[in-house]
Amino acid sequence: MFSYILRRCIYAIFVLLGVATVAFFIARLTGDPVAIMLPPDATVEQMNHLRAQLGMDKPLVVQYGMFIWDLVHFNMGESIRYGEPTLSLITERLPATLELAGASLIIALIVAIPAGIISAIKRGTWFDRLVMSVVLIGQSMPVFWVGILLILLFSVTWRLLPTGGIGGWEHLIMPAFALGLHMMALITRLLRSSLIEALSSDYIRTARAKGLFPRKVIGKHALRNSLLPVVTIVGLQIGALLGGSVVTEVVFAWPGVGQMIIQAINNRDFALVQTAIILLAGIFVIINLIVDLLYVVIDPRIQYK
Amino acid sequence: MISILRKGNIGNLFNWFSIIILVLFAIIAIIAPFISPYDPNAQELTARLKPPAWIDGSVSGYLLGTDNLGRDLLSRILYGSRISILIGVLAVIISGVIGAVIGLLSGYYRTVDAIMMRIADIQLAFPTILLALAIVAVLGGGMMNLIIVLGITGWVQYARVIRSEVLSMKSSDFVVAARTIGVSDGRLLFRHILPNILAPIITIATFQVASTIIAESSLSFLGLGVPINIPSWGNMLSQGQLYIGSAWWISLFPGIAIMLVVLAINILGDWIRDLFDPKSK
Numbered sequence: 001m002f003s004y005i006l007r008r009c010i011y012a013i014f015v016l017l018g019v020a021t022v023a024f025f026i027a028r029l030t031g032d033p034v035a036i037m038l039p040p041d042a043t044v045e046q047m048n049h050l051r052a053q054l055g056m057d058k059p060l061v062v063q064y065g066m067f068i069w070d071l072v073h074f075n076m077g078e079s080i081r082y083g084e085p086t087l088s089l090i091t092e093r094l095p096a097t098l099e100l101a102g103a104s105l106i107i108a109l110i111v112a113i114p115a116g117i118i119s120a121i122k123r124g125t126w127f128d129r130l131v132m133s134v135v136l137i138g139q140s141m142p143v144f145w146v147g148i149l150l151i152l153l154f155s156v157t158w159r160l161l162p163t164g165g166i167g168g169w170e171h172l173i174m175p176a177f178a179l180g181l182h183m184m185a186l187i188t189r190l191l192r193s194s195l196i197e198a199l200s201s202d203y204i205r206t207a208r209a210k211g212l213f214p215r216k217v218i219g220k221h222a223l224r225n226s227l228l229p230v231v232t233i234v235g236l237q238i239g240a241l242l243g244g245s246v247v248t249e250v251v252f253a254w255p256g257v258g259q260m261i262i263q264a265i266n267n268r269d270f271a272l273v274q275t276a277i278i279l280l281a282g283i284f285v286i287i288n289l290i291v292d293l294l295y296v297v298i299d300p301r302i303q304y305k
Numbered sequence: 306m307i308s309i310l311r312k313g314n315i316g317n318l319f320n321w322f323s324i325i326i327l328v329l330f331a332i333i334a335i336i337a338p339f340i341s342p343y344d345p346n347a348q349e350l351t352a353r354l355k356p357p358a359w360i361d362g363s364v365s366g367y368l369l370g371t372d373n374l375g376r377d378l379l380s381r382i383l384y385g386s387r388i389s390i391l392i393g394v395l396a397v398i399i400s401g402v403i404g405a406v407i408g409l410l411s412g413y414y415r416t417v418d419a420i421m422m423r424i425a426d427i428q429l430a431f432p433t434i435l436l437a438l439a440i441v442a443v444l445g446g447g448m449m450n451l452i453i454v455l456g457i458t459g460w461v462q463y464a465r466v467i468r469s470e471v472l473s474m475k476s477s478d479f480v481v482a483a484r485t486i487g488v489s490d491g492r493l494l495f496r497h498i499l500p501n502i503l504a505p506i507i508t509i510a511t512f513q514v515a516s517t518i519i520a521e522s523s524l525s526f527l528g529l530g531v532p533i534n535i536p537s538w539g540n541m542l543s544q545g546q547l548y549i550g551s552a553w554w555i556s557l558f559p560g561i562a563i564m565l566v567v568l569a570i571n572i573l574g575d576w577i578r579d580l581f582d583p584k585s586k
Contacts (some may be wrong), residue, residue, distance in 0.1 A: 018427030022436075029443045036443055140568035142519045144526050145560035148546055152553055163549075243432025247523050251546065261435075262527055265442040277439050281430045 005293060012289040017068070019281040023274050024067050028060070036270050037080055076278070077271040081264070086275035090257055094279070096166060097256035100248065101241050103172050104180030105234070112184045116191030121218065123196060131188065138185040143244045147178040147251035164253035175252040179244050183237050190233055194226040228299055235291030239284045323572035330566055334386040341380035342366065345536040349375035354552045370554040372544060378554065381536040382562050388537040389566065392452055393518040399456025401510050404463025409494045411464060412471025422468070425461045433458050433516075434523060441529045451530055455517050462509055470502040504581035511574035515567045522563055538563050 027033040034051050051057050055066055070076065076087045119128045154174060155163040161170050198204060199222050207217045246258030257276050264272035349371070356363050357370040369378040411418040440454045474480060483497050524530030525539025533540050538559040545555030
């Protein structure tokens, strides 16, 4: 098992290196990264100056080596706009994004787990059909439009909640719900189908035949096994959650990394975009590494050789 | 899932709903210039921010109201269907072709597999929208770039599914037989194996069209997708948010259009999956 953990960790480092490599080459897609870092009216002297300053007059392999070397030392360049290290700019904004993503995850789980369980038990009833219809519709709405609709209802029409910004729970609830809706729909659907499968299996029949209370059969025997795919999906969907946070933060003027990325793109501040993307992808890789490692604890059936 | 709904015959109803909606939007996209009451970009500054026809203060002739420049919302939504469907379908064709080729080769050749699946893992570490944002930030927006970016970012799902299908098919009798009589690798992969795994490809492609339409509208909403002079649903919603306090209709109707199309595609996808894979019931 130890070698399994070690292998997973090494592989995660490999993926992180790959992420950094992709980010490095995206900046060079047009051939001249300096062009996207300066305003369109920059003079040739300014461009040459920046090029020399960033070491971009050197061969690509050397540039790549320098980039990785700096990255390993957490030196990810300076923002052209703010003149500060990009890493510290992003880490300042990161707590807000993580708060939003965390809150959406919690809301998604709080709604989806009971909804999925009840739908599976009451399979085929009007409740089940209602839940499944809501799930389908929820999965078909873009995150940003859900946000706009919420603002339209709760801020503009009923004047109950602020349209945006950061503050107490009243600022958090709408963006967190909008961002979490897709995951909520996905988990409900997944939990329902995996619970239905579990409920028709032999060990559940045995548990029932033993005369266990239905609550215990479902809660202790069926649910535990059905939650496994949910854990996997939650891990994988964290990526979608971080990606969706960009749009959500813009809709709700939430001062997180996503909003900063969009501002940075509009300011042609590519160093900042690059750092943000590496960091968010890095968070995703690390969360999935943790999920992988958790599996060792949750699912003793799998042999880790 | 639909099989459960079908018990009350709602399933069939859903399926028909999805087909009718999709056919309707496809027709709208084709004949938009003939049925639109106005030029989608024609500005009528005396009729700015007018509400839909059934609300007090509306101006006759503008069924769904007008936007901040006095442009007819209905005409813009009708034209917007062209953008969404065009980008959705083209991007999915690109990602489907890339994904199918990589998936077939990865399933068949172990060296290709070792490399491509590592690359797939790296790409999956990027949330799609972030990767698309980064590339658009460098290359600039515009329809062509958008289609290419959304096409390139979508290949992994196809590649993974096709790879595992090929792996399981590699030792099947018909593949072994074909190889024994000297069929070349290329012919074996594309003429013998590919036709047998079309079902999962079609299923993934269907769902991908839906997610691509959402991705396109999100990028356009952020101002980094379709150029603002082209009427697209994402662009309209982006403007709508600026006037959310005074003109709710700009924020509502384009979103309903997106939702209807994506919902119909998702229902169709479920249906196709159930048709091809009886086990999933």
